[in-house]
Amino acid sequence: MTNIFSFEVLSGVLRTMIALSTPFLFAALGETFSQLSGVVNLGVDGIMLLAGFFAFYAVLLTGNVWLGLLLAMFIGLLMGLIMSLVSVTLKAQQGISGIGLQIFGLGMSSLLFKVLVGTVKTVSGFAPIKIPLLGDIPFFGPILFRNNFLVYAAFLLVPVSWWILEKTTLGLKIKAVGQNPAAADSVGINVNRIRYFSVCLGAILAGVAGAALSISVANLFQDNLTAGQGFIAVALVYFGGWSPIGVLGGALLFSFATSAQLWLQVLGIQVPASLAVMLPYILTIIVLTISVNRGKQPAALNKQFFRGEN
């Protein structure tokens, strides 16, 4: 048996971890924007599924990954508009409308997949780009600097999100709307517009997350491809304390757990597969339990805003 503590295995685990963290990062960073503006979008999983399917289908037909990515973003935007319309304009209870969006995405992606594709097929997704010099660093090079465009973009999105939220007026407005919509309204911020923007931005990123899954990580599509990863991404926002840096930590932790579990199976270590698959979900519950009560939650999270009545 291979020594599980060898450099090769560790490098493999970390490479898989980086790849698996991409969908988590896009979805959870997007959800951070949405939640900071006060809207919990529980439809992330459904958006990932439908957008992931369209990205896959576009690549299957044309072979153009960029077209796939663009289509995924467009689907994300459309579903974000539906979510905003129902939750912001019509002021639905966000938990319910999010579940509706999830069921819709699950059903529609499964329907289209079965009618248009039928069987599981693979596509060639985003190709790895080796960064000159850095990619040649022993051990770290292959892990960090020989990834594809989406992986680099996901990690770049962490500081970018942080910058938007902490250093720009837009970020300030988003957080103001999530903390105290009435106060934000009274100083002339259009609460609904900011919430539309944040939810749609989050949904577009969820679309990218779906594409990352179907044309970057797995390079295939199947029924319920996400297996609840969208919900884990929502949980990561709580874990990350509504900060992009925290979300990064959570995404790495989860993808490390998943990656380690996959490698255990590859190495033939005897753990019943179903019990190993259970771990990330148990981890999510534990993480939610220890991270919710830190008082960082946006005050108006999950609350509808009624103008002039609060």
Place this chain on the structure above:
Amino acid sequence: MRIRLPRTTSTDHEHGKGDWFEFMLRTSFPFLGVFAALFISAFVLLLLKTNPIVAYGAMLQGAFGSINGLSQSLVKATPLLLVGLGVCIAFKASVINVGGEGQIILGSIAGTWMALTFPDLPKVVLIPACMTAGFLAGAFWGFIPGMLKARFKVNEILSTIMMNSIALQLLNFLLQGPMMDPEGIKAGTFLAQSARLPESAWLARLVPRTMLHSGVYVALAFAVAVYIFLWRTTIGYQIRAVGLNPQASHYSGINVPFNQMLSLTLAGGLSGLAGVIEVMGVHRRILEGLTGGYGFTGIVAALLGSLHPLGVVPASVLFGGLLVGANTMQRAVQIPSALINAILGLIVLFVSGSALWIHQIIKKRKTATMVVSPTKETQA
């Protein structure tokens, strides 16, 4: 901060307060959502080069067009009703139970275990014992997220979804190991299913050559029981009070977290009961894919039934029919039954999106009929 009644719990039917217009609006509107969802899906069908009228016709015919179809629809309505009743209880306390799938699995595991462990018990003892075991196991699976919400304010939607995934893996583990059918191991088929239940644990079949079983009576009895529980008992009153106005409930001495935990536990119990009844009535063993999405469809049934225990009865029959009809449609026009999930999702979006709007119409109408109303209703 001023205490304000939550706007979106607009589905509470208080006795004496509602009038006919309000009742009709609240009950009929969700069904308009069904038509809207079917209408939108018709365009998807057209894009997929299928005639929606033919597809929906096949669906209707399959669901309600024959004794066989009708029986099958009622078979599917049974778990939907039980899960939906649980969702109602939880929703009355402002808790959303998305954990139906996992609770069904736990209930079916416990019930199967009970029947296989005590096969020699007489029918009158074994069947109630199995149902109790299923209820308790499902309740336990609802209690965990309930307790986490009460104690640590963990978002119950996320935790119940995670509990679903955990239960699914637990079932896979059991069916591929400890609970695998010894017959299958002997025959070398290794099917992921348990041994067949002893005959003393089978629910009676009601219509010859169909699966319709006596569990449907149990579900109906629980619909009445849940109605009585919510509107005629103190605990039921407290649960509703918590949902209507948590702050006011807290100040009047009601333990809000406890009631939310209790409602989620009861919801889990009802879903667990759905699971064990599905095992005893339909499959007579536990197998993969047993939940059939009932945990999610039950939520939609509850919403469509205006979150009222008696409203869930027709709603679950409708959705039971949709599920059966979807299979007929799949055979007739080769459109995968996954279409139903897309329709269900649209219904949820429609119903949740229109809740406030209906509430405002009713409010406006009430204010208009009031002769003098100097104070704003929101200050009550």
